[in-house]
Amino acid sequence: MITQKFDKDLKEYFQKNKTEITDNGFSERVMQHLPVRGRSYWIISLSAVIGIIITYLLKGFDNFLTQFNRIFNYLASIKLPFINLTSSIVILGLFVLLIIYIDYEESSV
Amino acid sequence: MDNSGDLLLVSQVVLFNHKKSFDKLVKKYQSQIRRFFLNLTLGDKELSDDLSQETFIKAYINIASFKGAARFSTWLYRIAYNVFYDHSRSKKLSNFVNEDLNEGIDFNFDIYRNLNISMDIKEALKILRHEERTAIVLSYMEEHSHKRIAIIMKCPVGTVKSYILRGKEKLYNYFKNSGYDHAKI
Numbered sequence: 001m002i003t004q005k006f007d008k009d010l011k012e013y014f015q016k017n018k019t020e021i022t023d024n025g026f027s028e029r030v031m032q033h034l035p036v037r038g039r040s041y042w043i044i045s046l047s048a049v050i051g052i053i054i055t056y057l058l059k060g061f062d063n064f065l066t067q068f069n070r071i072f073n074y075l076a077s078i079k080l081p082f083i084n085l086t087s088s089i090v091i092l093g094l095f096v097l098l099i100i101y102i103d104y105e106e107s108s109v
Numbered sequence: 110m111d112n113s114g115d116l117l118l119v120s121q122v123v124l125f126n127h128k129k130s131f132d133k134l135v136k137k138y139q140s141q142i143r144r145f146f147l148n149l150t151l152g153d154k155e156l157s158d159d160l161s162q163e164t165f166i167k168a169y170i171n172i173a174s175f176k177g178a179a180r181f182s183t184w185l186y187r188i189a190y191n192v193f194y195d196h197s198r199s200k201k202l203s204n205f206v207n208e209d210l211n212e213g214i215d216f217n218f219d220i221y222r223n224l225n226i227s228m229d230i231k232e233a234l235k236i237l238r239h240e241e242r243t244a245i246v247l248s249y250m251e252e253h254s255h256k257r258i259a260i261i262m263k264c265p266v267g268t269v270k271s272y273i274l275r276g277k278e279k280l281y282n283y284f285k286n287s288g289y290d291h292a293k294i
Contacts, residue, residue, distance in 0.1 A: 002281050010280065014249035017230045021140040021147070026158065030135050030165045031128065044124065
């Protein structure tokens with residue numbers, strides 16, 4: 001029958017035998033054996049350049065600025081009388097807590 | 110360095126192929142991964158280093174597939190477990206008749222002596238099946254939660270618990286039969 005004491009002793013036993021292994025050139029050997037990779041960087045750069053050119057040719061920047069200006073003006077004109085400063089802070093606080101909780105749950109895995 | 114530090118290094122590797130960032134990750138986790146393999150292979154240092162190297166190379170090749178849903182270390186252990194599992198399977202095929210997946214490995218007793226690890230831990234781990242050994246090592250030595258072990262071994266949490274329970278029972282009997290009072294293990 002396994003007792004709680006045995007469980008505790010087993011944990012101590014494994015911890016006692018836990019050894020830090022010194023690098024001794026291991027990392028260097030790994031780095032020397034890494035395959036050549038680097039296409040992704042060029043693909044990202046190339047895609048970004050092509051995207052900028054297409055956006056410029058289609059006058060996308062002008063459209064973007066116009067739409068952005070519209071959204072900004074619309075948001076500035078909105079009046080929400082039922083939301084005061086206190087409730088805004090409370091809602092924002094709850095939202096931040098929710099994000100922290102989700103982050104904690106994910107990092108605890 | 111916490112998980113967010115790891116994520117930053119991973120993103121530098123993925124986006125800019127920044128090898129120095131990957132080097133930092135290797136340096137940070139080499140001890141854990143090599144110790145994990147050293148325990149799974151029952152002290153075969155050369156094999157442990159080969160498997161560790163394979164693990165880091167696979168991690169580098171597939172680093173873009175790391176989505177950050179779990180910790181980087183969990184993802185790395187998952188690769189390590191797969192590498193060990195593939196190795197054990199190929200070993201089993203070459204040995205053809207071995208029931209125990211780790212039979213046929215040349216155990217190097219001196220390695221444990223050099224690392225100041227007692228002989229008993231190798232002997233104790235030897236009696237466990239490789240799934241039980243993995244679960245016990247991850248839980249009791251590397252102090253991972255059952256949830257993380259389940260992700261690493263890609264099995265339900267309940268299965269991990271039963272591996273640990275069965276492993277503990279075998280270890281309990283082993284220490285009892287070896288004449289140890291469990292207060293002195």
